[in-house]
Amino acid sequence: MVLLMAAPFLGVYPIFLMNALCFAIFACAFNLLLGYTGLLSFGHAAFMGSAAYATGWLVRSGGLTPELGVIAGTLVAGVLGLLVGLVAIRRQGIYFAMVTLAMAQMIYFICLQAPFTGGEDGLQGVPRGKLLGVLPLDNDLVMYFVVLAVFAAVFLGIMRIVYSPYGQVLKAIRENEPRAVSLGYDVDRYKLLAFVLSTTLAGLAGSLKTLVLGFATLSDVHWSLSGEVVLMTLLGGMGTFAGPVIGAFTIVGLQNFLADRVGSWVTVIIGVIFVFCVIAFRRGIVGELLAWQQRRRSH
Numbered sequence: 001m002v003l004l005m006a007a008p009f010l011g012v013y014p015i016f017l018m019n020a021l022c023f024a025i026f027a028c029a030f031n032l033l034l035g036y037t038g039l040l041s042f043g044h045a046a047f048m049g050s051a052a053y054a055t056g057w058l059v060r061s062g063g064l065t066p067e068l069g070v071i072a073g074t075l076v077a078g079v080l081g082l083l084v085g086l087v088a089i090r091r092q093g094i095y096f097a098m099v100t101l102a103m104a105q106m107i108y109f110i111c112l113q114a115p116f117t118g119g120e121d122g123l124q125g126v127p128r129g130k131l132l133g134v135l136p137l138d139n140d141l142v143m144y145f146v147v148l149a150v151f152a153a154v155f156l157g158i159m160r161i162v163y164s165p166y167g168q169v170l171k172a173i174r175e176n177e178p179r180a181v182s183l184g185y186d187v188d189r190y191k192l193l194a195f196v197l198s199t200t201l202a203g204l205a206g207s208l209k210t211l212v213l214g215f216a217t218l219s220d221v222h223w224s225l226s227g228e229v230v231l232m233t234l235l236g237g238m239g240t241f242a243g244p245v246i247g248a249f250t251i252v253g254l255q256n257f258l259a260d261r262v263g264s265w266v267t268v269i270i271g272v273i274f275v276f277c278v279i280a281f282r283r284g285i286v287g288e289l290l291a292w293q294q295r296r297r298s299h
Helices: 002-010 014-037 045-060 066-088 093-113 140-163 165-175 177-182 187-213 223-236 243-280 284-298
Strands: none
Touching: 002 014, 002 140, 014 140, 014 165, 014 187, 014 223, 014 243, 045 066, 045 093, 045 187, 045 223, 066 093, 066 187, 093 223, 140 165, 140 187, 165 177, 165 187, 177 187, 223 243, 223 284, 243 284
16 A cells, blocks of 8 residues: 555556556456355456446436446446346356356346447546545546545455455355355345445446546457456465455556557467466465465475
8 A cells, every 4th residue: 555655646547547457457356256255156247347438428428426327337336236147146157257248248238238328439528527526536636546445445344355354255155055055044135235335346446437538439348358367366366355355457567568569469378377376376466375375384
C-alpha cells in the first residue's frame, strides 16, 4: 500500500496504475471463486463488461453522479451473477465452466446488438464528474486515490470473507465437497453466494474502469478477457491474497510495455509466459514464495 500510494509521485503514469488496480480487483474477485471455492468460470468478463456498460450509459446518458453510476453498475453485475449462478451452480467442473461461457457469449451478443451500447464502436465519452459533488475526478491524481481506496476496501473485504466461518466452509467445499455435504452444509447455497459475491466485485472493477478510461467497449465482455483473468490468478498464485494483484500488475504491465514494441505478438509472449508458469511454478509467484518460506521454517 505504501508503494502504491507513492507510485504516482515517482513518475508512474496514473492511468496505467488505475487500469492495473481495476484488473487487480477483477482478479481478486475471480480468485474468491476459483482459489477459495474451486469453481472455474470461463465467463467472468461478462459481469465486468455488463457493469462497465451500465455505469457508462447511466453516467453519460442518464445523468447519474459517478458514485451512483458505480453502485448501479455493480448491482447490475450482482443481479446478473445471481441469474447465471442459479443455472450454472447445478453443474460441476467443466460443465460449470461451459455454462458460464455460454451465458457470457449471450451477454456479448446483447452488448453487440443493443442500441445503447454503441455496437462495435463501444460507449464513448463517459464523464468522470465529481465524487459526492466535491472531489473533481477529472484530476487523475484524485481519481487514482479513489480507485486505490476502493481496491484496499475490496482486498480487506475478501480477507475478511475468507477468514470468516463462511470462508472456511468454502475451503471445505473446495477440498472435499461430498464431505461438506455429509456434514450438513447446503453446498449449492454456499457456492451460489460465492458466485454472486465474485460477480458483484467483478462488476465493481468494470464500473471503475469505465470511469477511469471514459469508455466501455466489446473487449470488456469478450471471452478473451475471461481467459486473461484466469492467467492473472494462476500467474500470481491461486488461493493467495496478494497473488491476483501481482498477476494483474504483471499482465497489464507486460501488455502496456510490449504493445508498442512487438505489436500483436504480445499475446504470443503472454501465452509463452502462461505455459512456463504452469510447467515451472504451478503455485504461481506468491504461492511459490510462500512454499519456499514454509520449507525454510521446517528446516
